[in-house]
Amino acid sequence: METSIYSVIAFYGLAITILGNATLVVFARNIVHSVLFLAVTFIAMGGLFLLLDADFLAAVQVLVYAGAVCIMVVFGIMLIQRADMKATNQFNRQIFAGGGLVALVVAMCAVFAGRTAWTELVAAQEVPAGTVQFIGELLLSKYVIPFEVAALLLLVALIGAIVIARDEEVKANAGD
Amino acid sequence: MLENLFVGIADWLRSLLGGLGTPVEINEAIVMLVKLVAILVFILINALWLVYMERKVAAYMQARIGPNRVGPKGLLQTTADIGKLISKEIVIPGKADKVVFLLAPVLIFVPTLMVFAVIPFGKNMAAIDMNIGVFYLLAIASLSTLFFWMGGWASNSKYSLIGSMRVVAQMVSYELPLVLGLLGVIMIAGSLKMSDIIAAQEHTWFIFTQPIAFLIYFTAAVAETNRCPFDLVEGESEIIAGPYTEYGGMAFAMFFLAEYANIMVICAMATIMFLGGWHAPFGLDFIPSWVWFFLKMYALIFVVMQLRWTYPRIRVDQLMGFSWKVLVPLALANIFITGIGMKIYQAIGW
Numbered sequence: 001m002e003t004s005i006y007s008v009i010a011f012y013g014l015a016i017t018i019l020g021n022a023t024l025v026v027f028a029r030n031i032v033h034s035v036l037f038l039a040v041t042f043i044a045m046g047g048l049f050l051l052l053d054a055d056f057l058a059a060v061q062v063l064v065y066a067g068a069v070c071i072m073v074v075f076g077i078m079l080i081q082r083a084d085m086k087a088t089n090q091f092n093r094q095i096f097a098g099g100g101l102v103a104l105v106v107a108m109c110a111v112f113a114g115r116t117a118w119t120e121l122v123a124a125q126e127v128p129a130g131t132v133q134f135i136g137e138l139l140l141s142k143y144v145i146p147f148e149v150a151a152l153l154l155l156v157a158l159i160g161a162i163v164i165a166r167d168e169e170v171k172a173n174a175g176d
Numbered sequence: 177m178l179e180n181l182f183v184g185i186a187d188w189l190r191s192l193l194g195g196l197g198t199p200v201e202i203n204e205a206i207v208m209l210v211k212l213v214a215i216l217v218f219i220l221i222n223a224l225w226l227v228y229m230e231r232k233v234a235a236y237m238q239a240r241i242g243p244n245r246v247g248p249k250g251l252l253q254t255t256a257d258i259g260k261l262i263s264k265e266i267v268i269p270g271k272a273d274k275v276v277f278l279l280a281p282v283l284i285f286v287p288t289l290m291v292f293a294v295i296p297f298g299k300n301m302a303a304i305d306m307n308i309g310v311f312y313l314l315a316i317a318s319l320s321t322l323f324f325w326m327g328g329w330a331s332n333s334k335y336s337l338i339g340s341m342r343v344v345a346q347m348v349s350y351e352l353p354l355v356l357g358l359l360g361v362i363m364i365a366g367s368l369k370m371s372d373i374i375a376a377q378e379h380t381w382f383i384f385t386q387p388i389a390f391l392i393y394f395t396a397a398v399a400e401t402n403r404c405p406f407d408l409v410e411g412e413s414e415i416i417a418g419p420y421t422e423y424g425g426m427a428f429a430m431f432f433l434a435e436y437a438n439i440m441v442i443c444a445m446a447t448i449m450f451l452g453g454w455h456a457p458f459g460l461d462f463i464p465s466w467v468w469f470f471l472k473m474y475a476l477i478f479v480v481m482q483l484r485w486t487y488p489r490i491r492v493d494q495l496m497g498f499s500w501k502v503l504v505p506l507a508l509a510n511i512f513i514t515g516i517g518m519k520i521y522q523a524i525g526w
Contacts, residue, residue, distance in 0.1 A: 030273075032273070032276070032329060033276070036276065036322075036326065039319075039322055043319075055306070055307060055308055055312075056308050056311070059308055059311050059312050059315040060315070062315040062316065062318075062319065063311075063314065063315035063318055066318075066319055066322070067315065067318030067319055067321070067322075068318070068348075070322060071321055071322065071325075071344060071348055074322070074325055074344055075344065078329075078337070078340075078341050078344070129307060130307050131307075132307070132308060132311075132368060
């Protein structure tokens with residue numbers, strides 16, 4: 001990673017964008033606005049990957065998160081259409097449970113951050129120009145089993161979705 | 177001379193800035209900025225003229241003359257139209273989500289314009305020749321779904337909402353065969369870099385080695401841009417104008433112009449991936465590479481326009497079934513056969 005003044009400015013700009021928009025996702029009253037803020041958050045995170053010279057991961061971030069995950073949420077919103085969208089993103093009263101969980105996550109992050117040898121990581125070798133090939137080779141050699149398991153999981157999810165949709169169709173036809 | 181017209185301009189600008197004694201990085205940044213602004217202006221003007229072209233093609237197919245009053249041969253018709261649209265009042269529906277409603281037509285152009293930064297318009301004429309060019313293009317293009325939906329949602333009207341649901345469903349479904357169709361080409365070229373893909377087509381265009389992939393890509397791409405016969409999104413007999421129903425004046429024109437800019441993107445992409453990019457066919461090298469690129473691109477744009485005035489609109493249930501039951505399996509089969517074919521070629525040592 002570069003440590004010039006420009007990349008430092010870019011990093012803090014992106015960090016503020018991500019944190020600001022992530023906060024707005026939680027606090028926006030209208031769930032539609034939340035989705036849009038979420039998309040901005042994802043795209044800004046793609047910017048962070050770019051800053052680390054990981055251009056392929058940045059594109060994946062935009063394609064999968066901003067392009068697909070947000071669209072999934074959009075589908076959800078459209079299917080549960082309500083007359084009044086003003087107060088759809090509401091708070092519940094589980095403040096203590098939520099606070100405890102957040103404290104746990106923060107503590108875990110702190111422990112792992114403290115254990116990691118950051119200086120050695122930064123001093124590691126430079127990122128090669130074409131990252132796609134290396135990622136592809138790693139996925140099909142060292143990480144082939146997790147890769148295949150993930151593929152299987154997606155297949156199961158796909159078949160499950162078809163079965164659920166199919167079932168209703170059969171019932172609907174039987175009712176005719 | 178003509179061959180290197182644009183490259184020459186860039187070099188001239190670079191040497192001019194070099195004479196001023198400013199740091200090299202700033203000079204390069206200025207040259208890059210000039211390149212991107214030039215592309216931007218070119219695209220916007222082109223989108224304007226494509227509206228005129230569409231009307232002329234429509235008129236030709238219906239044995240009419242088409243626009244012929246404003247300017248020579250009616251060439252200034254769209255300019256006059258835009259002048260009128262700009263002067264119109266911006267009407268915001270009472271129950272609309274105001275900020276999102278106004279943001280959508282502005283943002284709709286962003287992905288399209290970002291995509292053009294990586295397209296090589298001729299030999300050495302890509303503003304940015306990215307390592308992951310094709311993937312970047314697909315990733316950025318996938319964002320436009322969200323902006324169509326924003327417009328349709330924020331209008332708070334039944335027709336807009338149905339339209340935007342159709343946009344999301346259609347664009348998500350057809351993105352899959354589009355990407356899978358391109359994968360066959362990427363497998364043969366072995367790179368996501370646009371210049372590498374074009375270089376791999378120096379002798380044989382990929383349309384000859386990947387004809388099925390071309391058909392899948394082109395069909396899916398026409399559906400991605402919501403053009404006829406896949407224009408259910410704005411099917412005027414059913415849902416008025418879909419997501420654009422509540423928009424008027426320049427806001428409507430922005431969606432309209434974005435559609436034409438998107439047609440340019442998909443046709444430029446088809447030219448790069450299947451028609452050899454800027455390579456001249458039959459060794460006709462004396463015509464500059466960028467002229468070839470634009471000739472191929474406009475030929476494809478003409479085909480897209482002709483499709484609109486030839487075929488009727490397909491039904492909603494046919495639309496989804498066609499993507500998931502025909503195009504996706506076909507694209508997967510194409511990838512499979514391409515892989516086997518490549519292995520056989522390697523085995524016999526071609």
